Amino acid sequence: MKHLIILLFIFTSCASIRSQQKDKKPNILLIVIDDLGYADFDPYSIHEASTPNMDRLAKAGKIYTQAYTTAPVCSPSRAGIITGKNQFRWDKPAGWGPGLPDSVKTIAEYLKGAGYATARIGKNDLGRNFHKNNVREYPLNHGYDEFLGFSAHAHDFWLSSESIKKRTPDPNGTSATLGPLMHNMGEKNYNEGYLTDIFTDEAISYLSQKRDKPFFLTLAYNAVHHLIHEVPQKYLDKYGVKAIPNYDPDNNETFGNHPSGSYSAYYDKYSRMGDIGDEDMRKYYLANINCLDDNIGRLLDALNKDGLDKETLIIFISDNGGEPLTGADNAPLTAGKYSLWEGGIKNRMAVVWPGKIEGGTIESKYVSAADILPTAAEAAGIKLNDPTMDGISLFAPDKDRLLVWKWQNTWAVRLGEWKLTNTNEDHWKSRPSAQYIKPILNDFSIKLFNVSNDPGERINLAEKYPEKVKELSLAYDNWCKVNLGKY
Ligand SMILES: [Ca+2]
Numbered sequence: 001m002k003h004l005i006i007l008l009f010i011f012t013s014c015a016s017i018r019s020q021q022k023d024k025k026p027n028i029l030l031i032v033i034d035d036l037g038y039a040d041f042d043p044y045s046i047h048e049a050s051t052p053n054m055d056r057l058a059k060a061g062k063i064y065t066q067a068y069t070t071a072p073v074c075s076p077s078r079a080g081i082i083t084g085k086n087q088f089r090w091d092k093p094a095g096w097g098p099g100l101p102d103s104v105k106t107i108a109e110y111l112k113g114a115g116y117a118t119a120r121i122g123k124n125d126l127g128r129n130f131h132k133n134n135v136r137e138y139p140l141n142h143g144y145d146e147f148l149g150f151s152a153h154a155h156d157f158w159l160s161s162e163s164i165k166k167r168t169p170d171p172n173g174t175s176a177t178l179g180p181l182m183h184n185m186g187e188k189n190y191n192e193g194y195l196t197d198i199f200t201d202e203a204i205s206y207l208s209q210k211r212d213k214p215f216f217l218t219l220a221y222n223a224v225h226h227l228i229h230e231v232p233q234k235y236l237d238k239y240g241v242k243a244i245p246n247y248d249p250d251n252n253e254t255f256g257n258h259p260s261g262s263y264s265a266y267y268d269k270y271s272r273m274g275d276i277g278d279e280d281m282r283k284y285y286l287a288n289i290n291c292l293d294d295n296i297g298r299l300l301d302a303l304n305k306d307g308l309d310k311e312t313l314i315i316f317i318s319d320n321g322g323e324p325l326t327g328a329d330n331a332p333l334t335a336g337k338y339s340l341w342e343g344g345i346k347n348r349m350a351v352v353w354p355g356k357i358e359g360g361t362i363e364s365k366y367v368s369a370a371d372i373l374p375t376a377a378e379a380a381g382i383k384l385n386d387p388t389m390d391g392i393s394l395f396a397p398d399k400d401r402l403l404v405w406k407w408q409n410t411w412a413v414r415l416g417e418w419k420l421t422n423t424n425e426d427h428w429k430s431r432p433s434a435q436y437i438k439p440i441l442n443d444f445s446i447k448l449f450n451v452s453n454d455p456g457e458r459i460n461l462a463e464k465y466p467e468k469v470k471e472l473s474l475a476y477d478n479w480c481k482v483n484l485g486k487y
Contacts, residue, residue, distance in 0.1 A: 025214045025380045027312040034225035035337055037322030039329040040289060041348050050290045053297035057316050060359050061352030066366035069320050071407055072337055072344030074153055075127025077319040082106045084373030084391035089487040094406035097127030100136050104487055107373040108143025111216040114380045119146040119206055122199045122220035125153055131172050133185055147184060148202050152177045155222055157230035158246050160190040167249045168263050176267040194232050196223045200295040204302040223292040226271035228284045228326045235287035241280050272325055272430035281433050282327035313379050314352040315372055324432035332456040334439050340405050340412040340423035341439055342457055351394060365397040388486050404479045413476040417452035420472035
């Protein structure tokens with residue numbers, strides 16, 4: 001009898017361990033980069049940017065070579081990433097500031113509901129209600145337990161102290177900001193430190209915390225967004241460019257219509273081509289990306305050291321294509337950020353999940369950043385029941401799926417090998433940098449490309465294949481008819 005009880009105990013214990021292992025949810029680490037050029041993250045080719053650690057990610061998992069974001073600029077794209085939806089479902093102007101309606105559930109809310117500890121470190125930018133913590137757009141109000149970062153398009157890489165904020169006439173005067181970081185319902189002051197390093201340190205500290213639940217960490221770097229020239233000295237030395245003095249409110253510099261001594265004047269001056277020439281801009285960009293890559297290396301080392309890598313799903317993507325004004329290289333894709341040309345919306349995405357995804361694999365079927373939420377949900381065992389979800393699982397890409405985009409007055413549709421668009425050229429506020437590939441047409445005419453054969457969109461086939469134009473145009477119109485306004 002005694003033996004039977006012991007045997008029964010052993011049997012039930014083993015069954016319980018087995019069921020715990022089976023039910024164990026992976027940690028999820030979502031790394032979002034800002035304005036990364038398509039050619040600047042290309043793990044299986046020789047390229048100019050130094051990205052050995054980003055390449056490590058690709059080689060440990062799968063790289064998706066055609067990962068589209070839902071918009072060509074930061075805020076709407078990030079809304080697409082965290083909701084799994086085309087943000088123009090609710091953002092009628094399909095513009096810079098989609099915001100986040102109460103009724104749209106986020107990836108953090110789904111995962112928190114499934115028992116995850118959730119945190120966001122870095123840039124939070126949904127295009128509305130910047131710098132406020134009592135709004136839906138603030139991470140603590142859409143599913144994140146913790147937040148450290150900033151809620152705007154950009155933050156100075158060097159100036160994160162209370163004292164500089166006090167001395168600056170317009171610390172929140174533009175979409176770019178400086179001063180202490182937002183931290184939960186308060187602020188955190190940094191008298192020194194470089195933002196990419198700070199975010200990595202904080203992320204490593206978060207990873208090292210002991211907890212009895214899986215974590216979901218969104219680490220959203222503002223590298224490699226303007227101000228691209230702000231990089232630690234050793235990287236400037238490596239690329240042979242001079243340090244440009246940081247913003248100083250006592251320097252009565254003016255630029256454009258901005259008041260003298262304002263941060264807007266400094267930001268505007270250095271976030272366009274002009275004061276920095278093409279050759280140096282590319283060097284600052286390469287230095288910035290090199291520093292980012294070293295930080296990603298530190299992060300991966302910390303994961304490996306604690307053995308967390310084996311139980312963590314990592315997703316790595318840029319929020320939009322390379323910026324035409326920073327020296328980012330999107331080759332062979334046309335144009336860049338701000339437009340629906342491929343250079344604005346197509347990225348390489350890495351997904352790592354040891355034991356589930358074979359390392360060193362390449363997926364060339366096109367996917368969407370909206371797929372991140374359904375993929376995380378699947379990994380966490382969450383059943384989604386939302387007919388307005390635009391994303392599908394990254395584990396089952398569909399070569400014939402319909403993807404649509406609306407961006408201001410432009411739109412695009414991808415179906416199979418084909419893409420139809422009325423996009424025009426747009427490089428925002430100055431001439432583009434030397435890496436920029438100019439579109440073949442700069443107007444709102446309807447253009448048809450076979451983007452499988454012609455990824456650079458150099459041959460407009462609209463006249464040759466009118467039936468394809470009709471088919472894709474109808475598919476787009478139908479999608480809009482059925483889905484716009486539904487979320
Ligand atoms: Ca961006």
